[in-house]
Amino acid sequence: KAGVTQTPRYLIKTRGQQVTLSCSPISGHRSVSWYQQTPGQGLQFLFEYFSETQRNKGNFPGRFSGRQFSNSRSEMNVSTLELGDSALYLCASSPRQGTYEQYFGPGTRLTVT
């Protein structure tokens, strides 16, 4: 089975812009979660989607949003980018709702200048 794929792998944006990241889960997996990884804060949970519905949300501002499509692919959007949003954004898929066992993609490295 193909693993979790994320596009793009690298992205450079300017402060104030918005960005959309994409994630394709492992075939058959219906749950997709997003995490932000930074040197200072480590790995932090953003949100989880299952069957096109957001099931859980971490402690991030409303500028961070996401959605899931009927084929389980997911997108994450960050509006009004700030310098502090520079991070590795990781997507993980799971065969069922919740975080029982998650498989991670390679991540999208976002740099905000």
Place this chain on the structure above:
Amino acid sequence: AQSVTQLGSHVSVSEGALVLLRCNYSSSVPPYLFWYVQYPNQGLQLLLKYTSAATLVKGINGFEAEFKKSETSFHLTKPSAHMSDAAEYFCAVSGTKAGTALIFGKGTTLSVSS
């Protein structure tokens, strides 16, 4: 609330030596516990998981971990380190109810010298 503490942000061992990475958790409910490894510029790879079955869990690449409820620990070990084990390792905890998020420790960087 759940939390994970990884003792030691950096561990150095010689090739062939025992690897021991420490993880303690805090959880008000029986947890699921995980160890992940991250190589440079890559995502996280699941090494092993504890989901309330056997307390000694064997994972990939020769790693294993033992769940000790009395010590609230889930330390990761490998009898003999290999150069390819050099990476960052993360311990994570989640509740067993659907919709609970993975909570990660800060990570431990393992260096292996020849």
